[in-house]
Amino acid sequence: MAVLVLAEHSNSALNDATGKVLSAALAFGGDVDILVAGENARPAAEAASKLAGVRKVLLADGAPYGKPVAEALEALIVPLMGAYDALFAPATTNGKNAAPRIAARLDVMQISEITAVIDKDTFERPIYAGNAILTVRSSDAKKIVTVRGTAFPAAGAGSGAPIETVAVPSGPFASKFVREELSKSDRPELASAKRIVSGGRALASSDQFQQYILPLADKLKAGVGASRAAVDAGYAPNDYQVGQTGKVVAPELYVAVGISGAIQHLAGMKDSKIIVAVNKDEEAPIFAVADYGLVGDLFKIVPELTEKL
Amino acid sequence: MKVLVPVKRVIDYNVRPRVKPDQTGVDLANVKMAMNPFCEIAIEEAVRLKEKGIATEIVVVSIGPAQAQETIRIGLAMGGDRGILVQTDARTEPLSVAKIIRAIAEEEKPGLIITGKQAIDDDNNQTGQMTAALLGWPQGTFASAVIKDGDKLMVTREVDGGLQTVELSTPAVVTTDLRLNEPRFASLPNIMKAKKKEIAIKSPADYGVDITPRLSVVKVTEPKKREAGEKVADVDTLISKLKSAGAI
Numbered sequence: 001m002a003v004l005v006l007a008e009h010s011n012s013a014l015n016d017a018t019g020k021v022l023s024a025a026l027a028f029g030g031d032v033d034i035l036v037a038g039e040n041a042r043p044a045a046e047a048a049s050k051l052a053g054v055r056k057v058l059l060a061d062g063a064p065y066g067k068p069v070a071e072a073l074e075a076l077i078v079p080l081m082g083a084y085d086a087l088f089a090p091a092t093t094n095g096k097n098a099a100p101r102i103a104a105r106l107d108v109m110q111i112s113e114i115t116a117v118i119d120k121d122t123f124e125r126p127i128y129a130g131n132a133i134l135t136v137r138s139s140d141a142k143k144i145v146t147v148r149g150t151a152f153p154a155a156g157a158g159s160g161a162p163i164e165t166v167a168v169p170s171g172p173f174a175s176k177f178v179r180e181e182l183s184k185s186d187r188p189e190l191a192s193a194k195r196i197v198s199g200g201r202a203l204a205s206s207d208q209f210q211q212y213i214l215p216l217a218d219k220l221k222a223g224v225g226a227s228r229a230a231v232d233a234g235y236a237p238n239d240y241q242v243g244q245t246g247k248v249v250a251p252e253l254y255v256a257v258g259i260s261g262a263i264q265h266l267a268g269m270k271d272s273k274i275i276v277a278v279n280k281d282e283e284a285p286i287f288a289v290a291d292y293g294l295v296g297d298l299f300k301i302v303p304e305l306t307e308k309l
Numbered sequence: 310m311k312v313l314v315p316v317k318r319v320i321d322y323n324v325r326p327r328v329k330p331d332q333t334g335v336d337l338a339n340v341k342m343a344m345n346p347f348c349e350i351a352i353e354e355a356v357r358l359k360e361k362g363i364a365t366e367i368v369v370v371s372i373g374p375a376q377a378q379e380t381i382r383i384g385l386a387m388g389g390d391r392g393i394l395v396q397t398d399a400r401t402e403p404l405s406v407a408k409i410i411r412a413i414a415e416e417e418k419p420g421l422i423i424t425g426k427q428a429i430d431d432d433n434n435q436t437g438q439m440t441a442a443l444l445g446w447p448q449g450t451f452a453s454a455v456i457k458d459g460d461k462l463m464v465t466r467e468v469d470g471g472l473q474t475v476e477l478s479t480p481a482v483v484t485t486d487l488r489l490n491e492p493r494f495a496s497l498p499n500i501m502k503a504k505k506k507e508i509a510i511k512s513p514a515d516y517g518v519d520i521t522p523r524l525s526v527v528k529v530t531e532p533k534k535r536e537a538g539e540k541v542a543d544v545d546t547l548i549s550k551l552k553s554a555g556a557i
Contacts, residue, residue, distance in 0.1 A: 069475060070438065070448055093468040097450050100403070100438035109404040109523035112433045122527060127431050128326040132335055135527040174447035175477045178463065182471040191469070220557070228487065238453065238467045238488060245427070245487060247469070253556045263325065270535055274556045276547065282540070291538035292550050304544045309557065 001030030001120075004058075004080060006073075006089040006098070009036060009044035011066065016192040017090040019155035022051055024147040025088040026155075027117040031055040033084075037076055037168075039066030045163050052158035062168035067180065071173040073098040078105045080166070086143040091248075092191075095146050103144035110144045111136060115151035129244040130267035149191060150250035150271060183237050185224075190242065193223030195253040198242055198269070201229035202258025202280070202298060209235040212299065213257060216306045225249065225269075227259045243268035258298045261286030278302065310420030310479070312355045312364045314389065315410050315440075316348035316371050318380040319430045326430075332528040335430075344380045347425025349387075350485040353492040354455060355423055356388030363457050364421070366390045370413060372406050374398050378508055385503035386495030392508035397520060405513070405520040407439035412516035414444060419480060421462070426451050426484040437484035447477040451486040 003025045008015040018034065025032045032053060036045040037060040045059040058080070064072045077098075081087060087102060089095035091113040103110035115133075116124035122137045123145065190196060197220060199213040209230065217224045226236035228243050242249055244267040254272035259265060261277070261284055269275070270289050277290035278298050287293040294301055320326055321343040326335045344352075358364035369384035371377040372395040381392035395409050414422060422441075427434035441448035449455070449464025453472065456463040462477040467486045477483075495503070513520045541547045551557045 067473075070441075070450070074442060093451060093466075096434050097438065097448075100435035101442035101448070103435070104404060104407060104439035104442040107404070109402050110433070110435050110439075111524065112435060125432075126532065127529070128320070128335055129429065129432065130532055131326045132328050133530050133532050135530070136524045137527050138524050140523050174445075175449065175475045175481075178474040178476050180468075180471065180473045232488065237471065238486075239469060239471045244429075244432070253551070274551070274554055275535075275538075276551070287540070288537045289535045291554075292547055293538065293540045294544070294547055295540060301544060305547070308544055308548055 001085045002083060003028055003030050003032045003086045003088055004084040005032060005034045006077070006087065006095060007034050007036045007044065007048055008090045008092050008094060009038060009041065011038040011041040012043050014044045014047035016154060017092055017149045018048060019051055020149040020152040021088050021090045021147045022053065022155045023152040024114065024117055026053045028086060028088070028120060030085065033058055035060065035077070035080070037065045037068055037073060039063055049161045049163050050158055052156035054158060054161040056161050057163045058166045059163050060166045060168045062170065064171045064173065065168060067177040069173055069175045069177055070098040070101050071175055072169070072171065074101040074105060075169040075173065077102050081106060081142065086145065089146050091146040091148050099144055099146050106142055106144065108140045108142050108144045109138065110146065111138060112146050113148045114145055115148050129263055130270070131263065148248060150248055183239050187217060188221070188223040190223045190225055190247050190249055193249070193251050195220045195222035196225050196249055196251045197222045197255045197257065198225035198227065198259060199230055199236065199257050200227040200259030201233060203230060203235055206235045212302045216255070216302055219306050219309045220253070227262070227265050256286050256290070257302060259286055260284045261289065310364055311366045311368065311417060312358060313368050313370060313414060313417060313419040313422045314351050314355050314384060315422065315424040315436070316352065316369060316380055316384055317345040317425070317428045318342055318371065318373050318377045319345045319428050322346055322429055328529055328531050332530055334526065334529050342376070344383050345425050345428045347427060347485050349492040350487070350489050351423045351425055352384045352387050352389060353490045354485060357490065359388065368393060368417060368419070370395070370410065372397065372401055372409055381508055382503050383495060385506045386500040387493060391506055393511060394508055395511045395513055395516070397513055399520055400522055401520055402522050402524060403433050403435035403439055404523065405518055406436050407443055408518045409513060409516050410440045411443040412518060421479065421481060421483065423483045423485065426486055437482050441482035446480050446482055448482045449475055449477050450484045452483050453486050453488045455483055455489070
């Protein structure tokens with residue numbers, strides 16, 4: 001049995017999500033290869049080759065893969081799948097974008113965002129925004145799976161797997177990458193941050209979000225998140241959103257400031273190790289999942305906390 | 310340009326889902342149902358394209374039980390022109406739904422299929438991408454802006470690091486994210502008018518699609534409950550608690 005893992009990377013570096021998908025693939029079993037599809041992506045391939053348990057790394061390096069559209073990944077991966085029994089992709093926006101195209105082309109029903117591997121046909125995944133856990137058995141011969149990174153451990157260091165280059169389709173593809181506007185930040189990225197400070201609607205403006213949340217995050221060396229309400233209101237950019245339809249996080253410490261705790265938000269953070277909630281409404285649902293709750297005015301509490309830490 | 314909008318009838322997003330004691334699924338008996346919120350955003354976007362003179366006709370499609378007609382009617386009241394219900398009481402999966410939508414698209418020849426990025430019941434996030442792949446069309450998923458530029462579509466997508474823009478040739482598939490638009494409420498006169506709009510009733514067999522599920526449900530269980538902790542009196546207590554827990 002052989003499994004192909006789709007790497008998440010930035011060409012120059014490997015994203016932590018890759019190692020977690022690898023852990024899920026190793027739990028599934030068989031020989032595990034990692035595909036790095038990129039442009040000038042040898043550094044990412046070298047990092048992937050140093051993960052424990054990898055048989056080999058496939059490097060598909062070419063211009064259309066610098067910022068690959070889903071159609072380009074489909075053209076690359078569908079032919080490769082002849083040699084594999086399963087594709088494990090990260091449940092990142094890249095993985096979610098491409099994996100269902102590959103599944104449809106192979107006539108396979110994908111299993112999305114798994115949180116556990118039970119056996120070679122059976123997986124667990126959250127449904128209804130994490131309000132229920134589905135154990136599902138696939139009757140497809142090949143498995144196409146996306147993996148929720150927070151549910152699996154990071155991979156260990158290995159002794160170095162060989163890197164093989166594979167030919168890349170040159171396109172053109174029916175869609176084309178035009179541009180990207182990425183949030184520039186020196187803070188830890190949400191998916192892998194050990195600590196996260198998130199702000200909600202109670203911040204009441206973009207200025208106050210920055211004035212109160214960012215210094216606390218800096219003091220804690222934390223990533224910054226936001227509730228859907230705060231993002232919808234324009235207090236924080238979309239990629240800060242933690243929740244069912246945003247990012248799912250599980251840091252060591254999650255500080256929820258002025259977040260009431262809608263089901264949608266809880267779905268994205270309730271697996272955090274320690275949750276702190278600051279909210280003026282003592283009935284707010286966030287307190288039902290918080291390890292430490294502080295009822296009061298965030299505009300007084302947060303500066304005091306920032307100063308005393 | 311004709312626009313096809315597949316929509317799904319799901320549990321109302323305000324209702325807290327309850328797992329059945331026999332672990333066979335989530336209890337939907339006597340639970341309020343509604344249009345999937347992402348599908349509402351898709352209808353709204355189609356209606357706005359029509360208001361801008363870009364869309365010429367909006368066809369609202371649903372695959373589901375007889376009651377999914379009500380969901381299609383909501384879409385028609387928001388501005389859809391006609392509906393197609395592919396009626397089945399069976400559990401459907403994105404792969405078979407995508408095959409049905411492909412067959413409808415081959416008949417209807419839309420320039421754009423726009424649908425929700427995921428349904429809030431199964432959280433699969435697959436149907437749009439699978440439909441695009443089966444048709445061999447480009448896709449713009451998780452859209453927060455859709456702009457027609459000549460015969461191209463410029464789609465801005467919400468991605469992990471921020472925003473990404475892709476250019477699609479048409480016909481194309483677009484899936485909606487939350488911030489694409491704010492769906493309108495259907496007005497009473499429009500709800501009355503929608504009652505007269507045509508909904509064609511079909512079956513999966515009419516499109517030659519086998520909807521036998523590939524995935525079987527072993528069980529559905531409650532997630533691990535998280536115990537509520539304690540309320541602390543002040544910032545100093547919080548800091549000392551966090552220190553003793555090793556969190557800071």
